[in-house]
Amino acid sequence: MVITLTTISNTFGAQKFTGLVGGLEELIELSSRSYTQALTEVSQKNIDEKKLAELSQFSLSPLFTASLLLHTDKKVLSLIGKDFCNFYSFLEAGMLKGPSGEITRVLLSVPRKDGSKALIYVKKKHYLAHIRKSSCGDHKLIAQRFTKKNFKTTLSKLDFSLPKSKKQCLKMANEWVGSKNIAYVCSISHWVNSISDYEMELQTIKSENFSLRSDIESKIIRANNYRGKMNRYQIGFFRNLCQNIDNLNALCNQYSAKGFWNKVINGESPIYNLKYRCQGILNKDHLKKEDYANCTLKMDQDNSVCHFAGNKRYPSFFPRPSCSEVSIALENSHLYANYQDCPGRIDKHIISTVNRIIKHYKTKNFDSDSSTCATDPTSEYVDLNLEFGHQRGWDIKYCYYDKIRAEKLCYPTLLGSHPKSEYSEEKTIHKILARLKGITSEEKCTLINKKNYNPKRLAHAHGCFIQYDDQKCTTTHCPKKIMYRGKEITGIEKIGNSYLEFTSHSYKTSKFSLLAILQEQLKLSLKKIRNLTQAREFLKSTNSHIIIGIGCLEQIYPQKFKIVSFNQCNPITFILDGMIEDNLRAKLIFRSAIDDVHSPRIIEWSYIFNSIKSYQQLHPKKEWGLYGLH
Amino acid sequence: MDFIKTFVITALAIASNCGHTKESKPKVLSTKQDISRIRFITGDGKFTFYQRKSGPLYVSTNYAVKKVLDGESDSLFLMSGSAVRKRLIVENIDHYYGLHSLNEIHNIFTTTIDGKKVTKVGQGLYPKLQLSDQWISYYLPHHKEIKVKFLEDLDISLSISLNVNHDHYFSPQVMMLSQNHILYTDKNANDQTGLFLFEKDQKKSKLIYKTPVAGVKVELCETNKYIIFGKFGAFSTKAGSTISVLKKGPDISIENQTIIYSSKQNDIGNIICNDQDEVFFVKDVSLAGDFQRKHDAFLVKIESKKLSRLTNSADVTQIFDLDGRILAVSKGKYLVLRGDYKTAKDSLNE
Numbered sequence: 001m002v003i004t005l006t007t008i009s010n011t012f013g014a015q016k017f018t019g020l021v022g023g024l025e026e027l028i029e030l031s032s033r034s035y036t037q038a039l040t041e042v043s044q045k046n047i048d049e050k051k052l053a054e055l056s057q058f059s060l061s062p063l064f065t066a067s068l069l070l071h072t073d074k075k076v077l078s079l080i081g082k083d084f085c086n087f088y089s090f091l092e093a094g095m096l097k098g099p100s101g102e103i104t105r106v107l108l109s110v111p112r113k114d115g116s117k118a119l120i121y122v123k124k125k126h127y128l129a130h131i132r133k134s135s136c137g138d139h140k141l142i143a144q145r146f147t148k149k150n151f152k153t154t155l156s157k158l159d160f161s162l163p164k165s166k167k168q169c170l171k172m173a174n175e176w177v178g179s180k181n182i183a184y185v186c187s188i189s190h191w192v193n194s195i196s197d198y199e200m201e202l203q204t205i206k207s208e209n210f211s212l213r214s215d216i217e218s219k220i221i222r223a224n225n226y227r228g229k230m231n232r233y234q235i236g237f238f239r240n241l242c243q244n245i246d247n248l249n250a251l252c253n254q255y256s257a258k259g260f261w262n263k264v265i266n267g268e269s270p271i272y273n274l275k276y277r278c279q280g281i282l283n284k285d286h287l288k289k290e291d292y293a294n295c296t297l298k299m300d301q302d303n304s305v306c307h308f309a310g311n312k313r314y315p316s317f318f319p320r321p322s323c324s325e326v327s328i329a330l331e332n333s334h335l336y337a338n339y340q341d342c343p344g345r346i347d348k349h350i351i352s353t354v355n356r357i358i359k360h361y362k363t364k365n366f367d368s369d370s371s372t373c374a375t376d377p378t379s380e381y382v383d384l385n386l387e388f389g390h391q392r393g394w395d396i397k398y399c400y401y402d403k404i405r406a407e408k409l410c411y412p413t414l415l416g417s418h419p420k421s422e423y424s425e426e427k428t429i430h431k432i433l434a435r436l437k438g439i440t441s442e443e444k445c446t447l448i449n450k451k452n453y454n455p456k457r458l459a460h461a462h463g464c465f466i467q468y469d470d471q472k473c474t475t476t477h478c479p480k481k482i483m484y485r486g487k488e489i490t491g492i493e494k495i496g497n498s499y500l501e502f503t504s505h506s507y508k509t510s511k512f513s514l515l516a517i518l519q520e521q522l523k524l525s526l527k528k529i530r531n532l533t534q535a536r537e538f539l540k541s542t543n544s545h546i547i548i549g550i551g552c553l554e555q556i557y558p559q560k561f562k563i564v565s566f567n568q569c570n571p572i573t574f575i576l577d578g579m580i581e582d583n584l585r586a587k588l589i590f591r592s593a594i595d596d597v598h599s600p601r602i603i604e605w606s607y608i609f610n611s612i613k614s615y616q617q618l619h620p621k622k623e624w625g626l627y628g629l630h
Numbered sequence: 631m632d633f634i635k636t637f638v639i640t641a642l643a644i645a646s647n648c649g650h651t652k653e654s655k656p657k658v659l660s661t662k663q664d665i666s667r668i669r670f671i672t673g674d675g676k677f678t679f680y681q682r683k684s685g686p687l688y689v690s691t692n693y694a695v696k697k698v699l700d701g702e703s704d705s706l707f708l709m710s711g712s713a714v715r716k717r718l719i720v721e722n723i724d725h726y727y728g729l730h731s732l733n734e735i736h737n738i739f740t741t742t743i744d745g746k747k748v749t750k751v752g753q754g755l756y757p758k759l760q761l762s763d764q765w766i767s768y769y770l771p772h773h774k775e776i777k778v779k780f781l782e783d784l785d786i787s788l789s790i791s792l793n794v795n796h797d798h799y800f801s802p803q804v805m806m807l808s809q810n811h812i813l814y815t816d817k818n819a820n821d822q823t824g825l826f827l828f829e830k831d832q833k834k835s836k837l838i839y840k841t842p843v844a845g846v847k848v849e850l851c852e853t854n855k856y857i858i859f860g861k862f863g864a865f866s867t868k869a870g871s872t873i874s875v876l877k878k879g880p881d882i883s884i885e886n887q888t889i890i891y892s893s894k895q896n897d898i899g900n901i902i903c904n905d906q907d908e909v910f911f912v913k914d915v916s917l918a919g920d921f922q923r924k925h926d927a928f929l930v931k932i933e934s935k936k937l938s939r940l941t942n943s944a945d946v947t948q949i950f951d952l953d954g955r956i957l958a959v960s961k962g963k964y965l966v967l968r969g970d971y972k973t974a975k976d977s978l979n980e
Contacts, residue, residue: 193868196842196843196868197868197870199842200842203885204885204887204889206885304867307844307845307864307867308821308844308845311796312796312819315796315798317799318797318821318845319821319844319845319864319867344796344798344799345798347731347733347734348729348730348731349730349731349732350730351730392728471795472772472773474733474772474798476731477733477772497725499725499728499729500728500730501704501727501728502727504727505703505704505727506703506704553732554947554948555947555948555959558898558900558912558925558947558948559847559862559864559898559899559900560799560847561799561801562801562900562948562950563900563948563949563950563959564710564950564951565669565670565708565709565710565721565950566668566669566670566671566708566709566950566952566957566964567665567666567668567669567708568708568950570732571726571727571730572730573730593730594732594799603923604923606945607923607945607947609961610945610959610960610961610962613961613962614959614962616962617665617666617962618666618706619727620683620703620727
């Protein structure tokens with residue numbers, strides 16, 4: 001028997017049916033109306049368990065079933081589709097929904113002698129008590145295992161072992177889905193994970209609506225009771241299982257993620273893929289092997305821990321992707337990244353992309369900390385531009401008036417501290433103070449957070465200090481106060497800005513675009529990537545190939561960056577360094593200049609294409625913005 | 631029981647599309663000239679603002695072309711307006727192609743709808759016309775400060791300091807309810823967004839609402855009767871989405887909200903509303919369990935709460951209001967969701 005929407009529609013006596021999607025809303029309205037009407041009509045035809053047993057024949061009313069199908073979560077429906085005994089379990093657990101919410105009464109169809117059918121209703125508990133005697137015999141036993149009283153004992157008997165491979169995961173997941181326990185497991189998981197929803201709902205209900213408030217409060221009590229008997233790992237295990245019950249492949253991708261973290265710990269993949277993430281998650285600088293195991297356990301228990309962990313110390317665009325998304329992305333990625341950057345502190349975000357390209361092709365390492373995570377990328381960027389002779393690429397300078405030479409003198413400056421850069425702010429200020437105040441080469445100028453500067457301390461009162469406010473600083477905007485021997489130094493000003501075009505906007509300046517500089521300075525060749533096929537071929541040809549691009553930020557992160565103007569586009573550079581193909585839809589491993597380098601995202605080609613296309617349309621030379629580097 | 635099983639299978643197939651109607655296919659915006667140079671087109675098509683390749687911003691009508699503002703060849707102008715149509719905002723981004731910064735402030739001007747009178751207002755980001763276009767608000771990201779100015783006398787202004795310090799790409803929502811009351815959003819260290827009411831007379835802010843979990847985006851827009859309040863969860867968090875209606879006035883309260891749309895999915899949002907009882911937004915239409923993202927433009931009616939799907943291309947992530955025309959961006963093209971798709975009076979005479 002094939003049931004179509006028209007068949008369902010006929011169940012409610014609908015005369016018109018306007019297309020698949022268009023008819024659904026109509027259908028839901030009809031369902032609600034017909035169902036409520038039927039319940040009113042049979043309100044006097046209530047029977048109990050005893051009378052139900054006396055009936056020789058009855059079935060669920062099609063009206064009841066159809067209404068339930070239109071209002072119940074499709075994951076619940078998928079489990080009923082696998083084993084119909086789950087229907088009774090979910091009914092008992094309150095997971096089956098009608099137009100007014102949880103089903104409490106069951107509408108039955110009883111044949112009359114003349115062949116027509118009469119509607120009656122029976123309370124849920126009477127219906128289930130009767131059913132337990134005739135079908136799904138072990139249902140009662142299973143239900144008892146998951147009562148509040150027995151739940152803890154039941155939990156101790158369940159197998160929560162973690163699969164070691166995707167294949168093993170699929171096998172175990174199928175066993176869970178096929179077990180008699182699954183309806184109860186997913187009902188409890190739903191309650192426990194809905195606590196914040198219940199609490200939010202409670203906030204919106206007025207205090208005089210006592211009955212509704214009391215209903216929700218009892219749901220919260222029930223959920224907390226179950227939550228109290230489970231540990232975080234068990235809660236996460238049930239949540240992962242039940243949220244992916246209709247897509248076990250997606251569930252097991254997470255366990256292949258677990259496999260990737262193990263690869264990192266076992267040395268099959270570089271440790272930098274975990275080091276900085278785990279520092280953030282554990283809030284600890286020096287990590288031992290057991291710390292890594294603890295860290296991966298935390299990620300397994302709470303997939304969302306990666307959204308925010310580490311962002312305070314190494315700020316970037318966030319929320320970052322979930323732990324499972326990051327691990328799958330990293331497993332398919334090959335950008336060399338033995339360092340940590342912090343794009344949130346870098347105003348000119350192209351600097352992050354440039355640094356990532358340099359570090360990748362020169363396989364450079366940098367032992368980053370929070371004071372150098374912005375200045376090190378900036379130093380790479382400054383050197384690249386100034387060595388090429390592109391002064392506009394970094395035209396930020398400290399200037400002073402030199403009385404002896406009777407002219408204003410300026411020095412290119414990297415704002416912040418960097419141990420190796422000749423443009424470091426500390427060195428530039430020292431150079432100027434040597435001219436202005438005769439500071440000796442033994443004396444050093446030191447950047448200091450204004451919170452830590454204390455003029456009463458001897459060292460502070462006699463040395464050279466450049467004060468800043470860490471809450472207001474990026475690599476191009478950071479107001480400073482220079483103190484030398486306890487006095488503020490004036491007459492030194494910061495001027496200039498930094499501009500680097502990805503592809504030049506005019507033919508006159510084409511020599512100084514990023515693409516031109518990369519070719520010349522890093523001796524890289526460019527291959528224009530116009531479509532997905534070319535991207536696939538390029539990325540898969542060797543393990544060192546990466547693609548760089550530029551597109552509109554609003555198309556990549558539409559949730560955060562909203563368009564309010566015609567042709568609005570915030571250009572953002574990005575790197576693609578891998579690809580995943582799933583069900584014929586290709587997704588790329590993507591790091592924009594504002595993303596954390598260790599938190600790549602998995603983004604569909606269509607979004608990347610739209611982003612590049614929008615930028616191209618705005619570009620004066622209509623330059624395409626996606627190139628393979630090799 | 632076979633009947634039920636078959637029903638289950640059918641329901642599973644249709645469940646992902648459930649609960650909304652579909653409007654006719656939107657048309658692509660049609661312009662006579664290079665669309666990339668257009669910065670603003672009035673709803674009636676009388677005035678088209680465009681930027682010449684050489685840099686300056688011009689306005690064209692059927693019979694004349696006039697320069698509005700000078701600009702360099704590597705600068706970009708952006709424009710926006712409001713339903714009141716007394717003024718337009720013009721932003722000028724210098725060295726646009728080489729700038730690569732989300733926090734570098736733009737020059738902000740206002741102009742009349744015909745582009746004849748231009749006034750420099752200040753420098754900042756996210757400018758928005760307020761209170762019948764008599765006020766303007768904008769944001770200073772390095773100072774973490776909202777600036778509000780009276781456009782009839784720019785010396786009259788006020789500033790609101792924000793607490794956000796870890797989200798370097800935050801853009802606050804600002805809505806003036808009166809000269810004395812300003813609604814705005816801020817973020818705490820746990821990434822929870824707060825909706826505050828600033829009272830100018832008291833020089834104090836009062837917390838109206840705080841998102842219960844991190845990463846939830848709060849959006850505001852207003853109609854002549856209501857404030858529309860959207861909350862949209864992010865990525866894999868389970869905050870879901872809600873659009874609700876609040877009554878206008880300084881005694882604004884979240885307790886009296888009426889929810890007109892809610893979903894367990896984390897929609898993009900980007901809400902737009904108008905005085906025709908309509909709230910447009912971008913909804914997540916992806917299937918569960920995968921990383922793929924699919925989004926389309928939807929409309930929810932304020933009074934009836936009826937939900938309609940406006941696009942069906944699965945890649946619409948942005949919608950915006952261009953002087954009453956509601957546009958969606960898809961595959962580099964502008965789809966017209968409301969208003970005339972032809973801009974007949976936009977001829978350029980460059």
